[in-house]
Amino acid sequence: MLDENKRWFPEARYGLFIHWGPYAQYGRGEQVLFREHLDQADYEARARSWNPEFFDAKAWAKVAADGGFKYAVLTTRHHDSYALWDTKYSNYNSMQCAPKCDLVREYVEAFREAGLRVGLYYSWADWTSKAYWSNPDDDLDAWNKLRDMTHNQVEELLTNYGKIDVFWFDGTWPHPAARWDSSGLVKRMRELQPDILINNRLDAESPFTAAQGAVEFAGESKTMGDFGTPEHHITADNDRIWESCQTSTWRLWGYARGEHWRPAGLMLDYLCQASSQGGNLLLNVGPQPDGRIPAEFIDRSAKIGEWLKVHGEAIYGTTRGDITEFTTKGWQTLRGNSLYLIYRFWHGEECERIAELATPAKAATLLSTGQSLKVENRDDAIYIKGMPRVKPSSLFPVIRLDFGEPPKAKEWAKGRLW
Ligand code: H57
Structure with a gap:
């Protein structure tokens, strides 16, 4: 420690x-x-x-x-x-x-x-x-x-x-x-x-x-x-x-x-x-x-x-967060009950699907604009909806996903390399 x-x-x-x-x-x-x-x-x-x-x-x-x-x-x-x-x-x-x-x-x-x-x-x-x-x-x-x-x-x-x-x-x-x-x-x-x-x-x-x-x-x-x-x-x-x-x-x-x-x-x-x-x-x-x-x-x-x-x-005060397959799109960090998705690539998709987390999400915020995004927990995955088609930041856009507790990866997803 x-x-x-x-x-x-x-x-x-x-x-x-x-x-x-x-x-x-x-x-x-x-x-x-x-x-x-x-x-x-x-x-x-x-x-x-x-x-x-x-x-x-x-x-x-x-x-x-x-x-x-x-x-x-x-x-x-x-x-x-x-x-x-x-x-x-x-x-x-x-x-x-x-x-x-x-x-x-x-x-x-x-x-x-x-x-x-x-x-x-x-x-x-x-x-x-x-x-x-x-x-x-x-x-x-x-x-x-x-x-x-x-x-x-x-x-x-x-x-x-x-x-x-x-x-x-x-x-x-x-x-x-x-x-x-x-x-x-x-x-x-x-x-x-x-x-x-x-x-x-x-x-x-x-x-x-x-x-x-x-x-x-x-x-x-x-x-x-x-x-x-x-x-x-x-x-x-x-x-x-x-x-x-x-x-x-x-x-x-x-x-x-x-x-x-x-x-x-x-x-x-x-x-x-x-x-x-x-x-x-x-x-x-x-x-x-x-x-x-x-x-x-x-x-x-x-x-x-x-x-x-x-x-x-x-970035500041966060801890290691590379826990989902999002690693193919960008970087992830953790802080308390939140997971940050930092987009290196913005594909202009309206929806993001995260399937590797065992913890259901409560809310999503696009930090770049401050807007809330819709979150659905269904079919054993988290869906973030209503993402803007146009990249909302000249550098990397970031979405904060909030949970009721620190998010954890599913057993099968742990330690997996994406
Ligand atoms: O300051 C930057 C970086 C942060 N570290 C330095 C670089 O200049 C490189 C590491 N320096 C290696 C080193 C150790 C002793 C000497 C250089 C060949 C034989 C003796 C030397 C070089 Fe000297």
Whole structure:
């Protein structure tokens, strides 16, 4: 059973992931340094002079609030090791470089002010460190220094910025939990922030001792952390709460000039799929090097936000609901005595038939227009009648079916794949 103080997280369903740092200047994603084998000194010089002149955390927070996001996660330090806050454990940070300000502080304050929960992303991987790229056994002192610096930075983030709701680790690879002492750090984090939710990227299989596979590369631990983090895919984890992270462009997380943008309908599809299968969606945006959120994202996110204003009860606070053959037409979620049918495809039929439920329905409401629809329970099925021929919402129409008790699938229908 999930702690009371962590329950807000699965109820929130929809978070905004923000990948931002000096790499945005290149417009080729967050890993340009590594992928393009750039010269470290050149990259660092350009990072130190990076000055996002239009950065406005309040404007970001407004985009997030208008988009219907309930929480956000900002990359405080990605693999390149540039810190977006005033850290005393390295001088490669936004306070001592060109911005001369604590970007994390501005973000935390603005998002809290806008009513969102705040999360921080932090990369174990530190590409500037020789120790990171080496076998720790070759120079244990250097390794211990790197590990301590990591712990110190995380503690700093959890000490100086008030209540932090989510902590999102990434990039353990190629060093395993024992090297990073992730369990020690997690223990300390819970002392500092008893209510915090910590993701599960806390371990890795070391290439120095064994071959590594895809799961190990992401560093997902089955035993530590509060929630699972499928990346680039939506896969239900039935053992714990989970959050799928997806880009809003087709591939990269950091700002990518000219990248193709996923349509609003597809991003909404991810949100509905995650909700329908009992998980969250953490949808990413990579702000521009000048600090502004790309207009393409604002446009799409606002459309989803408009949809959520009308249909949000089918998403927020719902639980896994894929219990009938409706899965061929769309997504389903549950809340108390209601089942939500979220239509990906609107066939223009006047009538919907649901045969797999053992519970008779009492009422049906088309959320998109607010109108009640007629419900009949007969011939061992539920019939919803009087549906409009023309799709009643530019994104997915939703029908709420109300019952006298939580609806259950018939025995023969349980666990069946449609
Ligand atoms: O931040 C986004 C996403 C949320 N996770 C990152 C991506 O950039 C991908 C996972 N990062 C994997 C990783 C782990 C260590 C380093 C990268 C090859 C050899 C060393 C590295 C890459 Fe590095």
